[in-house]
Structure formats: C-alpha cells, structure tokens
Amino acid sequence: MENLAKQKVIQDLKPQQFGKRGMIWVGILLFICAVGLFAYIRQLSKGLVVTSMRDYVSWGIYISNFVFFVAISLVGSLITAVLRLSDVHWSTPLTRIAEIIAVAAITFASIIIVVDMGRPERFYNLFLHGRLQSPIIWDVIVITTYFFISMLLLYFPLLPDLNILMKLKEKTSKGLDKLYSFLGSFWKNTPGQIKINERAISILSITIIPVAFSIHTVTSWLFATTYRPGWDSTNFGAYFISGAFLVGAGGVVVAMYVFRKAYKLENYIKEDHFDKMGKVLVMLALLYLYFNINEFLVPAFKMKKPEEEHLVGLFTGEFAPIFWFAIFTAMIIPIFILLFKKGRKPLPAFIAGCLVVIGSWFKRYLIVTPTLLHPFLPMQDVPDSYRHYFPSWEEWAIAMGSLAGVLLIITIFARIFPIIPIQETITEIEEHENV
Amino acid sequence: MNTHDTSRREFLAASLLAGAALAGCNTKNPFEKDAAEMVNPSGEMVKLLSVDGEVIEIDKAFLKPVPHLPAVSNDAARLGIGNKKFVMVIDLSRCKSLKKCQSACNHMHHVHPGQNWIKVYPMQDAEHTAPYWQPTTCMHCDEPPCVKVCPVDATFKRQDGIVLIDSDRCIGCRFCMAACPYSTRVFNWEEPEMEPEIAAQPYSCESSVPQKKGTVGKCDFCPDMARKGELPHCVSACPNGVFLFGDMLEDSVTNGAETFRFSDLIKDKAGYRLMEDLGTKPSVYYLPPVNRNFPFENAETKEEAKKS
Numbered sequence: 001m002e003n004l005a006k007q008k009v010i011q012d013l014k015p016q017q018f019g020k021r022g023m024i025w026v027g028i029l030l031f032i033c034a035v036g037l038f039a040y041i042r043q044l045s046k047g048l049v050v051t052s053m054r055d056y057v058s059w060g061i062y063i064s065n066f067v068f069f070v071a072i073s074l075v076g077s078l079i080t081a082v083l084r085l086s087d088v089h090w091s092t093p094l095t096r097i098a099e100i101i102a103v104a105a106i107t108f109a110s111i112i113i114v115v116d117m118g119r120p121e122r123f124y125n126l127f128l129h130g131r132l133q134s135p136i137i138w139d140v141i142v143i144t145t146y147f148f149i150s151m152l153l154l155y156f157p158l159l160p161d162l163n164i165l166m167k168l169k170e171k172t173s174k175g176l177d178k179l180y181s182f183l184g185s186f187w188k189n190t191p192g193q194i195k196i197n198e199r200a201i202s203i204l205s206i207t208i209i210p211v212a213f214s215i216h217t218v219t220s221w222l223f224a225t226t227y228r229p230g231w232d233s234t235n236f237g238a239y240f241i242s243g244a245f246l247v248g249a250g251g252v253v254v255a256m257y258v259f260r261k262a263y264k265l266e267n268y269i270k271e272d273h274f275d276k277m278g279k280v281l282v283m284l285a286l287l288y289l290y291f292n293i294n295e296f297l298v299p300a301f302k303m304k305k306p307e308e309e310h311l312v313g314l315f316t317g318e319f320a321p322i323f324w325f326a327i328f329t330a331m332i333i334p335i336f337i338l339l340f341k342k343g344r345k346p347l348p349a350f351i352a353g354c355l356v357v358i359g360s361w362f363k364r365y366l367i368v369t370p371t372l373l374h375p376f377l378p379m380q381d382v383p384d385s386y387r388h389y390f391p392s393w394e395e396w397a398i399a400m401g402s403l404a405g406v407l408l409i410i411t412i413f414a415r416i417f418p419i420i421p422i423q424e425t426i427t428e429i430e431e432h433e434n435v
Numbered sequence: 436m437n438t439h440d441t442s443r444r445e446f447l448a449a450s451l452l453a454g455a456a457l458a459g460c461n462t463k464n465p466f467e468k469d470a471a472e473m474v475n476p477s478g479e480m481v482k483l484l485s486v487d488g489e490v491i492e493i494d495k496a497f498l499k500p501v502p503h504l505p506a507v508s509n510d511a512a513r514l515g516i517g518n519k520k521f522v523m524v525i526d527l528s529r530c531k532s533l534k535k536c537q538s539a540c541n542h543m544h545h546v547h548p549g550q551n552w553i554k555v556y557p558m559q560d561a562e563h564t565a566p567y568w569q570p571t572t573c574m575h576c577d578e579p580p581c582v583k584v585c586p587v588d589a590t591f592k593r594q595d596g597i598v599l600i601d602s603d604r605c606i607g608c609r610f611c612m613a614a615c616p617y618s619t620r621v622f623n624w625e626e627p628e629m630e631p632e633i634a635a636q637p638y639s640c641e642s643s644v645p646q647k648k649g650t651v652g653k654c655d656f657c658p659d660m661a662r663k664g665e666l667p668h669c670v671s672a673c674p675n676g677v678f679l680f681g682d683m684l685e686d687s688v689t690n691g692a693e694t695f696r697f698s699d700l701i702k703d704k705a706g707y708r709l710m711e712d713l714g715t716k717p718s719v720y721y722l723p724p725v726n727r728n729f730p731f732e733n734a735e736t737k738e739e740a741k742k743s
Contacts, residue, residue, distance in 0.1 A: 047648050048607070049625035055550065058609040058622060118607015118622065118649030125587040125606050136586035136610055225584065227616045227713055375618045376710065377571065381537070381554040 009426055010164055013418045015176075016263060022411075029408040036401015039394040040115060048118055050394040056379055057372045057389040061399045062116035064364040068247070069109035069406070070143070070219045071240070071360065075248025076102025076150050077212035081205040090276055092428055093268050093420045097255050099154045100419075101248070104409035106147050106215075108402045115398055135221045142214040149208045156201050159187045160194075160423035176416060216244045223367065229306040230371035233299075239291040243360065246284040246330070250356030253277050255410070257350035259419055268420050271346060278344030281352065285331045285338075292327065310374045319370050322362050330359025507662065509601070512641045515593025520683040520718075521656055522596070523572065523667075524700060527724035529675045530555070530568040531732070537570075539672030540654070544643055545629050550621045552654040553669055557733050566731045567724035570677065572669065573598060573619045573654035574709065574717030581611035581620065590651070596683075596718050597656045601640045605650035612651060616713055620653045656680075666691055675728065 018026060043050045053060045079098035083091040114120050130137050162184030166177065187193060220240035223231035233239070256277065260269040299307045300315070314323045334352040337343040343352065369389055373379075379387050391399070413419070476494040485491050537553045546552055552572070559566040575598045582592050589605040592598050612620045627646040634645050641658040657667035665671075670678040671691055681688030681697060688697045700706065706720040 047625040048622070051624075054624065055612070055621045056618065058612040116608070118609070118651075119605065122587075122604070122606045125589075125604055129587040129589075129604060131586055131588050134584050134586040134610070136584070136608060140586075222610070223613075226614045227580065228613070372613070376616045377554075377556060377618050379618075380556045381551045383549045386549075 005429070006426055009429070010168070010422055012265070012267065013420050013422045013425065014165060014168065015415055015418055018415060022262070022415075026408070026411060029404045029411065032404035033401050033408060036398045036404070039397035039401070043115075043394055043398070044120075050392060052385075052389055052392045052395060054386040054389075055382060056375060056386055057369055059116070059368050059372060060389060061365060061368075061391045061395050062112055064361075064368040065399045065402060066109050066112045066116070067219055067240075067367065068361050068364045069105040069112065069402075070215055071244035071364070072248050072251050072357075073102040073105035073109065073146070073150070074212050074216055074241070074244040075252055076153065077208045078245050078248060079252060080153055081208045081212070084205050085202075085209075089428060090273065092424050094252060094256065094273065094277075095157065095424075096154070096417075096419055096421055097259065098248070098252050099150060100410050100413045101251055101255060101406075102150045103147070103154055104406045104413075106143060106150060107409065108406050110143060110147070111405070112399075112402050115402075135218060135225050138218045139215070139222065142211060142218055146208070146211045146215045149204055149211055153201070153204050153208060155183075156197055156204070157421055157424065158417060159184050159197060160189060161418050161421060163187050163189055164422050165418070179416065213241060216240045223371075227376070228371050229299075229304075229374060229376075230310045230367075233295060235291060235294050239288075239295050242284065242288045242291045243363065246281070246288045247357060247360035249277065249281050249284055250334070250353040250360065253281065253349055253353030254357060257346055257353070259414065260346065263414075263419070265420060268425065274346045274349040275341070275344040278338040278349045278352070281349075281356065282335055282338045285335045285356070289331045289335075292331070306374070306376055310370060313370055313374065314366065319366060323366055326359045326363040326366060328359070329355045330363055331356075506637060507639060507641055507659075509603075509640070512599065512639060512658075513591055513593065513601070515595035515597060516658070516661060517594065518684060519595040519661075521575070521661065522681060522683045522688065522697060523575075523656070523670075523719045524679040524681075524688050524695075524697070524706065524722060525570055525572075525719060526677050526679065526704075526722040527567050527569060528722060528727045529677045529729075530570060530724075531675065531729035532557070532568045533674065535672045535674060536669035536678060539668040543657075543668045544652075544655075545627065545633060545646055546621070546652070547623060547625075547627055547646070552619070552621065552652070554618075557731075565724065566733075566736075567727075568731065569721070570669075571617060571619065571709070572719060573656070574617050574715065574719045575656055577716035577718065578714055580614040580616065580713075580715060584610045584614045586610070593658075595658075595661075597658055599640045599655055599658070600643070600651055600653065602643070602647040602650040602652070603638060603640075605647075607649040607651070609651065616710055616715065620651050622651050623648050 039050075051060060051062075076099045079091055080095045084095070114123060117123070126137065126140055130140075132138075162180045166180050166184070217237040217240065220236040224233055224236035226232065253274070256269050256273060259265060296311065296314070300311050303311070313319050334356050337348055337352040337355075342348065373387075373389065474494075474496045477496040479495045480492045481495050481498065482490055482492055532555050534555055537551050537555060540546065540553050541551060544552065554571050556569045556571065557566060558569045575596055577592075577596065579590075579592055579598050581590050582598060585591075586608065587604055587606055589602075590598060590600045590611055607622070609622060612622065623646050626648045629645055636642075636645055638645060638647070639659070641655070641662070643652060643655045646652055660667055666680050666689070667678070670680045673690065676690040676692055679688035679690045679693075679695065679700075681694075683697060686697045688695055688700065700722070701720055704722040706722050708717045708720055710717075
C-alpha cells in the first residue's frame with residue numbers, strides 16, 4: 001500500500017475536534033446529565049419517596065433502564081466476538097463503535113442499579129456479607145467481569161492506533177498527547193507485540209461470549225427466579241438474550257449513521273455496511289419475535305388465573321397501547337423496512353435502528369412494571385397512589401440523565417480516539433490489495 | 436412503646452427495690468451472708484413504699500440501679516430462641532375486619548402512615564363462593580423466597596422459624612419484595628416519622644424499631660414479646676380471638692383467652708396454608724371461614740342491606 005494512501009486513511013480517521021454542532025450536542029448532553037444529577041441529589045436527601053415507586057410497584061424505570069443498558073451492551077460481544085470468530089471481515093470498522101457502546105452502557109447499568117438502592121452507602125455490604133445464593137450477587141460478578149473484558153477488548157485493538165496517533169506530525173493537543181503516551185507508549189509495533197496482542201484479542205473474544213450470555217441471562221433471572229405471573233417463565237433467558245442482541249444491533253446502526261455523517265466516513269462505513277447490518281437486524285428481530293410469541297402465546301392459551309390479569313392488561317387493558325407500540329416499533333415495522341433492499345440504505349436503516357432502540361426501551365418497561373401491578377393477593381390496605389405507577393420527574397430526569405451519560409461517554413471517546421480502527425483498516429486494505 | 440416500656444421498667448424497678456427493702460426489714464437479714472459482706476452501710480436512710488403499702492426506711496447503700504432487660508445482641512437475634520418453632524393460626528370464622536390487629540401492630544412498630552404490616556383482605560375466591568375476611572401477616576415461610584434472594588443476608592430465617600430483617604444491613608434493593616408472593620413487605624420510602632425518644636432507641640431486629648429510611652420492613656412475629664413470654668401485639672389486640680400464637684414443639688397455640696392443641700385444632704377444623712402450591716411452607720395456618728361468628732359485611736353489602 002502506498003504511503004500516500006496510508007496517510008489519507010490516517011487523516012480521515014484520526015479524532016477530530018468538535019465543530020459547532022458537536023459543541024451543542026455535548027452541551028445538551030451535559031445539561032441533561034446535570035439535571036439528572038440534581039434529581040439524584042434530591043433523591044439522596046429525601047429518600048426514594050421522590051420516585052413514584054411504592055410497595056407494590058417496588059421496581060420502576062430505574063430497573064427497566066438497567067435491563068435496557070445490560071441488553072444494549074451485549075452488542076459488543078456480538079460484533080467484536082461472534083463476527084470476529086466467524087471470520088467475518090466486513091464488520092471490522094464497526095468493532096470499536098460496538099465496543100464503546102458496550103462499555104458505556106455497562107458502566108451506566110452499574111450506576112443506575114446503585115441509584116435504585118435504598119441505601120447506596122451500604123454498597124460495601126455486597127462484598128462484606130455477600131450471599132452467593134442470591135442472583136444479585138451473580139449479576140455483580142458477571143457484570144464486573146464483562147466490564148473488564150469489554151474494557152480490554154476496547155484497549156488492545158487501540159494500541160496500534162495510539163502508536164499511529166503519537167507519530168502524527170501535527171499534534172492535536174498536549175493533553176491528548178500525554179494521554180496517548182500514557183496509554184500506549186510501550187507499544188512499539190514489533191512483530192512480537194503484534195502477535196501477543198492478536199492472541200490476547202482472540203482469547204478475550206472467546207471468553208466474552210459466555211460472559212455476555214451470562215450477564216443478560218442472570219439479569220433475566222432477577223425476574224424469573226420469582227413466582228410472579230409474567231416473570232415466572234423458563235423462556236426468560238433466551239427471550240432476554242435475543243432482545244438484547246436486537247437492541248444492541250439497532251444501536252450500532254444508529255451510531256454508524258451518526259458517525260458517518262458527523263465525521264464524513266462514507267469511504268469507511270459504506271452503504272454495504274448498512275445493507276449487511278440491516279440483514280442482521282431482520283434476523284435478530286425475527287428471533288426476538290419468535291421468543292415473544294413463546295412468552296405470550298403459550299400462557300395466553302391457558303389463561304391461568306394469576307396470568308390472566310397480567311396478560312389481559314397487556315393485550316387489551318391498561319398497558320395495551322405501550323405493549324403494541326413496543327411490538328410494532330421494536331420488531332414488526334423494522335422487519336418490514338429492512339426486508340427490502342431500498343430499506344437497507346443508510347437513512348431508512350437509521351430510522352429502523354431508532355425504532356428498534358425506542359421500542360426496546362418501552363419493552364423493558366413492560367417487562368418490569370405490569371407484573372408488579374398484578375400481585376397474587378389483590379392490592380389492599382394501601383393509599384391510592386400505591387395502585388398505579390407513572391414515573392415522577394426525578395425518575396425521568398435520572399433515567400434520561402443516564403441515557404445522556406451513555407451518549408456522552410461515546411461522544412467523548414470518539415473525540416479522543418479514532419472511532420474506526422486505523423491500523424486494522426490499513427491492514428485490511430493491504431490484504432485486499434495483495435489478493 | 437417507649438413510654439409504656441419505661442413505665443413498666445420503673446414499676447419493676449420500684450417493686451424489686453421494695454422487695455429488697457422489705458427483706459432488709461425482716462428480723463432475719465438475708466443480706467447477712469452475701470450482700471452485707473459487700474455493702475458498707477452509708478448510714479444515710481431513704482424512705483421507700485413497700486408492696487404492702489407500708490413506708491419503710493432502708494440504707495441508701497442497698498439501693499442499686501436495676502439493669503434494663505438485657506439487649507439482645509445482633510448475633511443472638513439472628514440465631515433466634517432455642518427449642519421453639521413459632522406458629523400462628525388465623526381463624527377466618529371469627530374475623531369481621533375490625534382491624535384492631537392492624538392498628539395495634541402499626542402503633543407498636545411505628546409503621547409509616549398508610550402502610551400496614553397486617554392487611555385484612557376481603558376475599559371471594561369465585562363468583563358463587565362465599566366472601567370472607569382474610570388477615571395476612573408475614574407467613575414466616577420455612578422455604579422463604581425473600582431470604583433466598585437477599586444478596587447481603589439482611590433478611591434471614593432463625594432457628595425458631597421466624598424470618599426477620601436486619602435494617603442495619605439492608606441495602607434497599609427490594610428484591611425480597613419482588614420475591615414475596617404474599618406481598619407482605621413494605622419499604623421505608625422516606626425518613627420515618629417518629630417521636631425523638633423512639634428514634635433514639637437502640638435498634639434491634641427483634642423489635643424492628645426504630646424503622647430506618649431506605650430499608651424493607653414487615654411483620655416480625657414480635658420476637659421481643661416472645662422473649663418476655665408475651666403474645667404478639669395483633670394476637671392480644673384482637674377482641675374476637677382470631678389470631679392464635681404458639682410453639683409447634685409444645686403443640687399449643689393461644690389467643691390469650693383460649694388455648695388449643697395445635698395439631699388437634701388443625702385436624703378438627705381442616706386448617707390450611709396460603710399458596711401451598713408454591714412450596715414456600717408458611718408458618719401461618721388458616722382455619723376456613725365456616726360456622727362464622729359474623730356475617731361478611733363491607734361497604735357494599737351494607738348498602739345492599741340498607742336498600743332491601
């Protein structure tokens with residue numbers, strides 16, 4: 001490969017300063033985060049009474065947000081591990097996008113679960129008095145493991161790129177340069193180092209798959225290990241995993257489109273990528289639809305008394321609008337858009353991706369709340385406010401703040417590091433030319 | 436509870452002192468051998484009222500502060516009372532939803548206004564079956580789903596069968612509330628309102644007082660009362676004797692006025708437990724609402740009765 005072409009790739013992909021739009025975007029995100037932080041401080045001083053959660057609906061949008069974050073983080077393992085191991089090369093430019101989504105989402109999953117705690121200052125009790133029998137401890141263990149593996153999967157492929165960035169003639173800024181050399185000055189691009197790095201990445205790619213399955217299966221078990229109608233299901237693990245891959249892939253499509261536009265990456269994230277990711281999305285949406293049919297049709301066929309109230313509430317009752325909205329926006333409409341070749345062009349694929357992500361967020365809400373409103377014994381001897389649930393402004397602010405936090409991490413990461421792997425792109429072009 | 440407690444303690448202390456004083460007045464001084472050896476009379480005399488109503492004088496040196504009932508340590512509270520298996524029987528044929536149980540429980544445990552540890556459900560299992568009142572406490576299951584899921588051992592099962600919560604350890608994740616099929620658990624969503632002297636009491640998981648913000652609460656079967664050999668508050672508060680409490684190993688349950696052999700009672704009246712199919716093995720048994728003492732009356736039926 002000519003040096004000139006190589007320089008062009010580096011120039012195209014090196015991190016760029018925020019433009020005016022970038023600054024506004026970061027400003028908005030920071031503002032939403034600040035509002036969320038303010039709401040959390042209120043919650044800390046007054047207690048969880050500022051939320052709309054009460055004794056019956058004891059878990060609300062914090063927990064559904066947690067499930068959403070864990071779900072979306074699974075895409076890191078899908079794109080970087082599953083596709084890498086099956087020797088799929090077209091996904092290379094997408095690996096870092098997927099991995100930073102995973103890291104950002106899993107970080108905020110941990111934060112939001114602390115936000116939901118009545119006594120966050122006693123978090124250390126999990127280590128001091130942890131009981132291995134409790135699914136929460138399983139979740140703590142696998143999420144921590146997943147976080148570190150994801151961090152390493154983000155870091156190791158970054159090493160050759162850091163080397164490239166440090167060699168750049170025009171320095172970006174002193175601070176960034178220090179950061180690059182702190183993170184990667186030991187990397188000399190020697191064949192030995194490259195070999196070790198490749199081995200490390202492939203070992204991590206293998207290990208992350210069972211861990212990724214574990215995080216979301218265990219998260220589903222937080223619900224499925226209880227007796228409650230709507231949660232008491234053996235289908236839950238697979239149902240959660242399939243939904244997680246779907247929302248994660250949807251998130252990647254959205255991020256692809258935004259980065260492509262913002263950083264003018266048309267030569268790297270090509271229409272072909274949208275076409276292929278579109279097909280992946282269709283497959284995942286069909287898979288999730290299949291598990292949804294299992295989850296709802298089988299109990300609905302029998303209509304056992306405790307299930308009946310819950311299911312009728314979803315199908316035709318109080319939650320029917322959200323239920324059908326989620327089913328259509330997360331699965332059916334995206335399937336119809338992406339089945340057609342024209343639908344897999346960047347813009348329609350982006351719209352389909354947005355629909356998947358939004359629909360999936362509401363789907364998580366439906367997994368948590370309606371079940372809690374249909375206990376075995378009827379709701380009794382409680383104030384009227386205990387019988388309904390609509391999140392308070394503090395809950396919305398904190399939930400939106402956490403979503404903005406994820407976007408902020410991704411945005412800042414893309415400002416500091418190349419969002420498309422430079423070295424891997426160069427290597428692939430070279431390999432392509434040699435063929 | 437505190438005022439009640441202290442007055443009770445003061446009474447105990449006074450009577451003990453009076454007893455000691457009386458003993459001191461006897462010609463045969465029981466302090467001669469032991470106490471007198473240790474206590475040097477100060478010569479300063481104080482007047483006391485004896486249990487007989489006599490005013491007596493005693494040397495001040497003999498007066499000793501009576502220690503409070505020894506506080507149960509956290510370890511002892513987690514272990515429970517030895518050789519006991521507490522059990523409750525709720526006789527549905529006697530309940531007319533007076534809710535005295537509920538108000539006594541709320542009062543003694545300082546449950547947050549609006550929340551209840553004891554709930555009284557108007558139940559009707561099917562359209563053509565008879566309605567009845569069903570009070571529920573914590574079931575103190577032998578296979579407690581709440582204990583299974585607690586990540587920090589803040590809720591635990593004791594050797595005497597009681598399931599308790601340690602509010603000093605609870606992290607407020609509320610997994611136990613999701614796990615409990617009987618919806619028995621409540622959460623302290625805000626700082627509990629209490630009189631200062633109650634808030635100042637040392638916390639014990641046996642009394643569940645003072646309640647703590649951000650932690651879970653529920654019916655505790657009043658183990659602090661059991662230690663004193665007394666009945667739980669709901670049992671003694673119910674004028675109809677709906678609640679019977681006792682020890683399965685002694686095979687007896689009582690509501691204060693009547694005492695039954697537990698096994699006979701359950702056999703004769705066909706006692707059952709709630710949601711047996713879930714396998715939680717509750718410690719609370721129900722006697723079916725047959726041969727009722729009261730007709731089932733709630734706001735609706737009362738109105739209907741008025742119309743007709």
